[in-house]
Amino acid sequence: MENNQRNANAVSSMTAVNFSEMKISSNPVETLVAFSIGSGIGMTIHDPVSGVGGVLNFILPDSTKANETNPAKSPFMFADTGIKAFLKALFEQGAKAENLKVVIAGGAHIMDQTGVFNIGQKNLEALKTSLGDFDVKIHHEASGGTKSRTISLEIGSGRSIIKTFGEEEKKV
Amino acid sequence: MTNLNGIVEQINLLEPIPAIASQIMTKSEDPDSSLAEIADLIVNDPALTANLLKICNSAYFALPRKVESVKEAVAWLGLDQIVEIVLTNSVSNNFNKGLEGYGLGEGELWRHAVTSAHVAKSLAHRYGAAQNKHLIYTAALLKDIGKLILGRFVAFSFEKINILVHSQGYSFNDAEKNVIGMNHEELGAMVGEKWSFSEKLIYIIRHHHLTDESARQDLETTLIYLADIICMMMGICAGTDGLSYRFYSDVLKRINVSEKDLQGIIAETSENQKKIEHLLKLF
Numbered sequence: 001m002e003n004n005q006r007n008a009n010a011v012s013s014m015t016a017v018n019f020s021e022m023k024i025s026s027n028p029v030e031t032l033v034a035f036s037i038g039s040g041i042g043m044t045i046h047d048p049v050s051g052v053g054g055v056l057n058f059i060l061p062d063s064t065k066a067n068e069t070n071p072a073k074s075p076f077m078f079a080d081t082g083i084k085a086f087l088k089a090l091f092e093q094g095a096k097a098e099n100l101k102v103v104i105a106g107g108a109h110i111m112d113q114t115g116v117f118n119i120g121q122k123n124l125e126a127l128k129t130s131l132g133d134f135d136v137k138i139h140h141e142a143s144g145g146t147k148s149r150t151i152s153l154e155i156g157s158g159r160s161i162i163k164t165f166g167e168e169e170k171k172v
Numbered sequence: 173m174t175n176l177n178g179i180v181e182q183i184n185l186l187e188p189i190p191a192i193a194s195q196i197m198t199k200s201e202d203p204d205s206s207l208a209e210i211a212d213l214i215v216n217d218p219a220l221t222a223n224l225l226k227i228c229n230s231a232y233f234a235l236p237r238k239v240e241s242v243k244e245a246v247a248w249l250g251l252d253q254i255v256e257i258v259l260t261n262s263v264s265n266n267f268n269k270g271l272e273g274y275g276l277g278e279g280e281l282w283r284h285a286v287t288s289a290h291v292a293k294s295l296a297h298r299y300g301a302a303q304n305k306h307l308i309y310t311a312a313l314l315k316d317i318g319k320l321i322l323g324r325f326v327a328f329s330f331e332k333i334n335i336l337v338h339s340q341g342y343s344f345n346d347a348e349k350n351v352i353g354m355n356h357e358e359l360g361a362m363v364g365e366k367w368s369f370s371e372k373l374i375y376i377i378r379h380h381h382l383t384d385e386s387a388r389q390d391l392e393t394t395l396i397y398l399a400d401i402i403c404m405m406m407g408i409c410a411g412t413d414g415l416s417y418r419f420y421s422d423v424l425k426r427i428n429v430s431e432k433d434l435q436g437i438i439a440e441t442s443e444n445q446k447k448i449e450h451l452l453k454l455f
Contacts (some may be wrong), residue, residue, distance in 0.1 A: 020442045038407035038415055059406055059442060065432050066439035077442055093300060110401050111343055113419035116431040119405060119438070146337075148410035165275050165412045166334050 004066065011069050014152075015115035017042075017055040020077035022086050024054035024093060028156035034105075039120035041079070041106035041127055041143075044153035044160045045086065053155050054090055058082040060119065061126035079126035087134055100136055103160035103172055105151040107143040140172040175354050182321045183363050186266050193262030194368060200255045200306035201370050207251040214258065215242045226258055253304070259310050260286065264455035266320055273326030274319055275411035279452070281316060284409040287448050289313040291441050292399035298437075299427050301391055304331045311376040312396050314369075318360030318377070325352050330412065337416045344413040345381050357381060359431050374455070381417050388423045402438060 011031040019040055023032050032055040034042035040059035047053065056076060063071035063078040075081040091097070104127065107120040124143055131138065142149060142162045150163040162170040189197075196213050199205045216222055228245045229238050239245045246254050258413055267282040274281070292312035296305045328331060329351045338346040348355035361378035369377075372392070380396050381389035387393045397420075403413045424434070 018445070020445075028397040035405040036410050038410050039405040040407060060435050062435070062440055065435045066438070069439035069443060074439075074443065077439060089336070106407075108405075108415050110404060111341075112413045112415060114422075117419065117421055117424065117434060119435065146415040148404075148407050148414040165414065166330075166338070 005053070013059045014043065017057045019057050019059050020074055022054060022056040022076040022082065023134040024052065024089050026050070026052040026093060029104040030155045031150035031152050032155070033150065037149050037151065038108050039106070039123060039134045041123050042149070042151040043083070043127070044103045044151060045090060045095075045169040046101045046153060046155070046158040046160075047099040048101070049096065049120070049160050050094040051155070052090060053153050053158060054086060054088040054094050055151070056082055056083055058123070061122040079130055080125055083127065083134075087136070097134060097136055101139045101158060101160075102136060103140045103151065103153075103162070104129065105142045105149040105162045108145055108147060108149070111146055112171055140170075142170060143161060174417060177391070179321065179325060179352070179354060179359065180221065180362060181250070183359075183366055185287070186300075186317075186320060186363065189262050189367055190220070192220055193258060196255065196258050196322070196371075197262075197310055198370055198435060200259070201310065203306070209244060210255060211246055214254070220258065223261060224254065224257060225260065228254075230454055232450050232454055256309060260289075260313065260407055261455055263313060263317075266317070268455070269320075270413070271319060271323045273323035273328075273330065274413060276409055280409035281319065282455075283448075283452055285313050285316065285405055285406050287441070287445070288315070288396075288399045288403045289435070290444065290448060292396050294440065295395045295399055295437070297388075298433075299391070300427075301395060304392055307370075307372060307376075308392055308395055311348045311380075311392065312375055314331075314364070314379050315360065315380040315396055315400065316356060317363050318356035318358065321353065322348065322356045322359050324410070332417075343381065343383070343418050344416040345383065364387055375424050382420055382423065383418070388420055388426075389429065390440055394423050394427060398429070402434075402441060406441060408437060 014031045017034045027154045034055050034057040058079050061079045063081045071081045075085045107124040109118050109120040147164050149154045152161045160172050196375050199210050229320050267285050272280040289309045289312040292308045296308045332351045333347040336342040345355040359379050361374050364374035364377050376393045376396055379393050382388050382397050404410050
């Protein structure tokens with residue numbers, strides 16, 4: 001995973017962040033993108049002062065609930081371990097909690113998927129709990145419903161772009 | 173409403189599954205047929221054998237040496253794996269295309285099909301349907317075959333479908349039925365009839381979204397449904413239809429899937445995805 005976190009040599013590039021992955025960059029011509037998000041959450045964080053930003057694409061709320069999967073090996077699969085590791089990595093690259101702009105997309109659900117099986121809702125709740133622990137606020141949120149979404153972060157401008165089928169693209 | 177005959181006629185535009193592959197499909201679905209019978213079918217088809225050996229000798233399987241016969245391939249990989257390769261290979265040409273209407277790029281429906289087939293196979297082992305694992309694998313692979321034809325009609329009527337789904341609470345398949353007069357499950361079942369799939373395979377394709385209450389009592393159909401919604405939740409090539417299908421918590425309860433189990437299966441699928449991505453390149 002460490003090898004993928006920086007792509008400083010790229011001239012101009014778009015880097016995919018697959019589910020259960022996280023990528024960080026301070027390359028101003030790089031765009032990080034999490035495609036086709038369902039119940040999981042694509043989360044962009046950018047610090048305009050240090051110029052560092054990243055994308056986390058997690059799919060599950062709670063690392064203690066995934067039977068045989070080792071969260072130490074796949075921390076970015078889960079909200080609890082993933083957000084903690086994501087923020088830590090950003091801070092190590094010079095980002096400061098008070099500067100962070102956080103944008104999230106995802107947390108969708110199958111129609112009528114309520115209660116314990118609504119993993120999208122659980123992902124959103126887990127994300128908010130984790131961010132609360134670090135006193136970080138959400139700048140913009142596109143969540144819930146039954147549509148899949150794609151979110152990207154332009155490292156240079158710090159702008160996040162959310163695409164949803166049948167809707168206008170949202171730039172924040 | 174569209175001219176339904178015009179839609180059905182388009183089944184002829186699909187590339188038919190080779191006769192040998194459908195024979196193997198039928199044999200592999202029957203828990204009573206012997207593995208030797210299936211191996212014989214493969215051996216007697218030179219084109220299939222050549223293709224199979226090419227795939228078996230790819231870096232993906234990392235065999236210690238080159239295999240030169242079906243017998244050797246079976247010895248190294250096991251007949252279950254060989255059957256899966258043959259089934260996957262026989263339908264890949266149709267699925268590897270982009271899909272207008274459903275908003276899927278080239279290869280995306282194929283990625284969904286193969287991933288859901290692997291999830292379904294894992295569910296078959298977990299939930300007491302291991303004896304039907306080949307049927308379940310094939311059904312998950314083929315369940316959306318109707319989308320290959322319906323896609324352009326969905327594209328044509330997308331605005332109407334989208335309004336029904338997002339303003340009136342229709343599931344995507346109910347909206348297809350309402351606007352076009354037919355949904356991708358029904359059309360897929362017609363493809364199955366035309367290509368002489370088994371009754372059970374046709375049944376699963378026709379009911380894989382479990383709209384019909386009696387299908388919710390059927391274990392195999394339920395497992396394919398579950399594999400499908402897990403892929404949707406993970407966003408594995410979710411297109412314009414996204415997650416807009418109905419959830420039935422009672423079927424999860426009936427086969428005893430807990431919240432923790434569901435999360436465990438999603439985690440396992442995520443862990444396996446890198447392998448699936450490599451596998452996709454072989455076909």
